[in-house]
Amino acid sequence: MADCIFCKIANKELPSTTVYENDRIMVFRDIHPAAPTHLLIIPKRHIPTLSHCQADDAALLGEMMALIPELAKKEGIQVEGDGNGASKGGFRVVVNAGPDGRQDVYHLHIHLMGGPRPWKNQN
Ligand code: AMP
Secondary structure (H helix, E strand, C coil): CCCCHHHHHHCCCCCCCEEEECCCEEEEECCCCCCCEEEEEEECCCCCCHHHCCHHHHHHHHHHHHCHHHHHHHHCCCCECCCCCCCECCEEEECCCCCCCCCCCCCCCEEEEECCCCCCCCC
């Protein structure tokens, strides 16, 4: 899409702080981080919103989600422990969709936010 900033980032027409890339997916740092670590996981192919995904996007969506544990570990925001009461660390995963979902950039992206509290938005 000609006017899409995330397409331009995926095509290297705009700069980004890329932390991961393959043929289908790119991950870069959010320019206005809401948490100590704030990454955006995007498909390189233009999909405007999560609402525009279809059954045959399941593999792509699954690949994007399945990257998160590895990204979290690299960023040092993984959940430590067995996931029970004694755990430490962790992160939030958010997908905004459409105006009521407060989506600003209409190219599908997953927010991965983590790091020690407090965070900027306190979400
Ligand atoms: P959303 O409100 O879910 O559409 O989130 C869009 C996110 O994209 C916001 O957190 C912005 O800070 C971020 N953003 C916008 N432009 C850029 C950019 N050029 N590079 C990195 N992040 C960006």
